[in-house]
Amino acid sequence: MLIKRAETVVICGAGRFGASLAGKLSEHGYGVTIVDKKEDSFRKIPDNFSGYYTVGDATDIDFLQSIGADKASFVIATTNDDNTNSMIGQIAGRLLNVKNVYIRLNDDEKSELVSEFDNIKVISPHSLSLTEFERLSGLTMTD
């Protein structure tokens, strides 16, 4: 019988979003590795998480490769710093050729720095909040 190898996901930044995403994805059968520069951050990882966590600098290309980011189906950069996320995303998406890269950017305008790369997608809490406000309030503010 053929056993399909689980798809792997690398999450960089174990903040609230990164940690809960790690929990959800591992719950759904993905092989998750979560990285943070501080050991302390892993306390936020939920109990349902069954992947790996490792301390390191995800902007270091060799480190990313050492944790298998180059073979991952998804790399998600969710540190608290836009420029760090942008750099991780570009190393993963442009240099390690990861197919699906997601980066969180608080400053919407920075998404222009990666807009030309189809495999790097931006998650913008700012515009998501606006959309949610519109939905809840019934007001329309986007053109």
Next chain:
Amino acid sequence: MKISPDEDVKIVIAGGKQKADFLINMLLDKGFEPVVINEDSAQCEYLAKKYRIPVIWGNPAKLYTLYDANIEGSDIMIALHYGDADNLAICQAAEKLFGIKKTVAVVSNPKNVEVFRKLGVKTVISATYTVSNIIEQASIVGNIVNTLPIEDDKVVITRLLIDENSPVIGMQIKDIPLPENVIISCIIRQTGITVPNGQTVITKDDKLMIISDPSLQRKVLEIMTGSRKKSEA
């Protein structure tokens, strides 16, 4: 390309403490007038007083600071901020959003020299990377004073000092097991310059000019100095 002040080159320096200070001094000296962006207000005051140049107080790693600084149409962006990721963003923003063609970044992780180049930063500088390159080139031992490649690197001239550890001291050149295509062309001594022959005896403190195939340089150095490169030992 060489640039000179009469072309009215606009240079932006983002971040940096001593590096920025030194660079501003040097640029002013050459007739350029750089614009400085720094997030440390004390540093801004210091630079503005010392150099009387435009200084913008703000974090250059944030886009709104760069917009406020009015750097559109500048020619060169030099990013000296703390984090490598910040300097990458500063250079990429400079190019993509402000049309600045030449970008220079200083990085602390030497691996980022290659990474940044591949990501489009034109010039990347790392002290560690530079030093390791110099060591690599000047390689192997301290005895090499100089090496000079000529004819598109098909021939190399190595200037080598024979110190007391050399195994060839007291040997005649004909007895030194040098490979073919290697010639000791000249020996520089206190007493003058000698063009050696097979009978010439190597003595301590001789400076040799050795002409060889570049691929044989390392072998020649091993034979002449008795040492091997550490990483290969």
